[in-house]
Amino acid sequence: MTLTEFAQYARSSSSRERPDDVSSALARRSRVQARVREIGEPVNESAARSEKHDVTVLVVDDEPNLLELVASAVRYEGLNVMTSLNGRGAVDAARTTRPDVVILDVMLPDLSGFEVLRKLHEIDESIPVIFLTARDAVEDRIAGITVGADDYLTKPFNIEELMARVRGLLRRSRHWVEEEHDPTVVVGDLMLNEDSYEVTRGGDEIKLTATEFELLRFLMRNAKKVMSKTQILDHVWHYDFGGEVNVVELYISYLRKKIDHGREPMIHTVRGVGYVLKPAV
Known part of the structure; x- marks a missing residue:
């Protein structure tokens, strides 16, 4: 939401x-x-x-x-x-x-x-x-x-x-300072621009839907950290899917087809826990 x-x-x-x-x-x-x-x-x-x-x-x-x-x-x-x-x-x-x-x-x-x-x-x-x-x-x-x-x-x-x-x-009260925003998030050869909504891997442009982009941004902002399905639902869908964790699995599969297909994988499943995005080895 x-x-x-x-x-x-x-x-x-x-x-x-x-x-x-x-x-x-x-x-x-x-x-x-x-x-x-x-x-x-x-x-x-x-x-x-x-x-x-x-x-x-x-x-x-x-x-x-x-x-x-x-x-x-x-x-x-x-x-x-x-x-x-x-x-x-x-x-x-x-x-x-x-x-x-x-x-x-x-x-x-x-x-x-x-x-x-x-x-x-x-x-x-x-x-x-x-x-x-x-x-x-x-x-x-x-x-x-x-x-x-x-x-x-x-x-x-x-x-x-x-x-x-x-x-x-x-x-x-001086607790909020407007800081210069760097719109670029980089993990390995994967780059995401939060302002232009552009995503590239190894210099190749990748087209994503709005939801795929938000999911990828969340994973990249938390690179090398295992994110549970509940955490992903919370931050990407803001609870609107009411616990239907299969929607997370579905969109992870969409991302894998676009991000990892034909390349060394970056999105990994940690069974019983969730998903993690990290640089390809």
Whole structure:
């Protein structure tokens, strides 16, 4: 699911209602990997680490579906994410690992978002907080900013706007530095350009579909590391195939035909674990 699809979902959703097709996708997604634990337990998604940024975002919302969508958008940005379904879990998570930004609902089952913000600022008053809430009255916005929030966004919302505000707060707190991007990824004689979407091996151009390109990019960005089918589903399809790992096997076979056919193989199966891409020997 891309950020554009996140935005379409957010625009079409109220804070308490979900379209049937989105609910089905979320149900399928949960079979791939349970991202949200029991209510109150913060989940540290430390595996999603950025090569460029060591930044953690804490997302707090009592709606599991919305919580996971926002967390997925944060991971899509290459940032670490922690999640909590209630206020006390959020405060406990912040005590354990100081977040660089908090995305916080106001209406939580135990503490109000305003109370959570006060407790967060007792831990560290410099933690930036964005309220993300269905409470859209002017007096609510004023109250949110008055108690110390850095930003206030109402539901339904645009996920791209939310992430832009997160980046703005990170820049303001000097945790986000725009770095020069090198679009070229090279593994052995295989080269991929993320800007032009060109792929070559040994100088020969290879035509890939959009999904094949994303799969190859993920494998190349993790060259010499064994990637499980679940990890591939998570990062390439963003759970949309609901645990159907055979789609990974299918697209790996497509890539092998285009990347390895007639050449020394670069894509290898590690039985019972997953796949690894490494330079040909």
